[in-house]
Amino acid sequence: MPIDAAKAIAAEPRTGEISWTPKDVQLYHLGIGAGARPDIAGPATDPDELRYTLESRLHVLPSFATVAGAGSPGVISSLSMPGIEVDLARVLHGGQSLTVHRPVPVAGTATATGRIAAVYDKGKAAVLVMRTEVADADGPLWTNDAQIFVRGEGGWGGDRGPSARLEPPAGDPDKVVERPVREDQALLYRLSGDLNPLHADPEFAKIAGFDRPILHGLCTYGITLKAVVDTLLGGDVTRVRSYVTRFAGVVFPGETLRIRMWRQEGRVRVEVGAVERGDAPVLADTIVEHT
Template identity: 80%
Template sequence: MPIDAAEALAAGPRTGEISWTPRDVLLYHLGIGAGLPATDPAELRYTLETRLHVLPSFATVAGGGPPGVIGGLSMPGVDVDLARVLHGGQSLTVHRPLPVAGAATATSRIAAVYDKGTAAVLVMRTEVADGDGPLWAGDAEIFVRGEGGWGGDRGPSARTAAPAGEPDRTVERTVREDQALLYRLSGDYNPLHADPEFARRAGFDRPILQGLCTYGMTLKAVVDTLLDGDVTRVRSWSTRFAGVVYPGEPLRVRMWRRDGGALVAVSAVERDDAPVLTGTVAFDAPVRETAPPVC
């Protein structure tokens, strides 16, 4: 069996040093669509080094990308074809605001292996700390098609119930044609997002957008819409990738306020609102009431 659950879970953690600069933060923000309009003061806090605030989802690429999907495939007990791999979900807990430049230690391990019958799910956990203590922790759920069926623990259900009622806020964001190419410069060089031939081998008619790019775009939309751009209020952001996103298509981001945060659903507008992301963002204080925007 290409995945040996016992070996993967028994393997010791991997520890490495990571660092980042304001240039890395700026590049990441551009990679998730920041900077439109280029002179908008609300966008300059993402794109101008003298005003720079770090969106918490930057943690998923800091230092060139602490081990996530690709890192999980190189762990002991894991030997699978990259073309069968998808990013199934991502969670992030932020212990304090991310600095615009920093150096830290990242410790990663396989925290769980689930048998979904027709697929396996690996949970790659990464914890990051600097000299002042813990910075953030994240779980990447790695979905490997065709590698289940050994009778292991099925794990939690991947289904998330749709929120009831109309959303409190709705915005639309268009994915640029070159968004995946720009985002990959932050460290995700999976050819699925750039090489048409590889994408076809993986079962897609063309390259798809990185799930973590959608993850970051969505968090930015929530912060800008509900939190007046205050990135320091985000405590955590967890999501499941419910479908693919193609570069060039518009996305609809719907938000339902909840105590201490919001439920979020993202869909592909031109594909009959096909779901692409569901999740929850937690804040450090209740979302303040504002009039809904005209989108």
């Protein structure tokens, strides 16, 4: 079997140094659509967007943690860890959770430790939980968990794992915004480190079962967090404490995201759909916890 769950979990963690600069932060922000607010009349670049794009005002959207240091150890590199040997064309990002221990600095050097935290048997697929813990000289910075679906690799009788499904939010959303996705959004976003050809190569996308390249799930993840911060958290990135989502469907470059938000005590529930496909679910079971 290409996935040996016991061997994968028992493997020694991979540890390495990562670093990032303001330019990396700016590139990430541009990759998730920063620099323009289509819902605000006025200049093409809204002044509030300068906190994401201008070095003298720069602050860091916490979801940058998913690509800092080019996402090291990285989902693709983690697929070659002991006990794991899979076909990249069978791999889909199923979910993501991020816990921020303190605000992400504009520039930094840190140690990233990555390991397989769990392997679940979903019958027709295996789910790998890839955990990355990052700390610098002052202590922990963030913890990332990526849930990776590997199609066709389940069915060995292992633990199915917890369910990520939540009860739907009650009532009408407190806020609804729409965010267009550029036709070249995936090509721009991949420059932050996720070079999976699924997001750029039409032939590879067909092999993976799509008629054209799809947007990175983590790009949608970043676009959504930015919308929540800008809309309900007063633009203050330091208020975010954690952010979890389930990738419920794909986004194609050129589509529009409809982001629905419900205020709850200490958190925001979020659902995201693709407008052009009848609000087809894109992100579900999504929670941003904040101060």
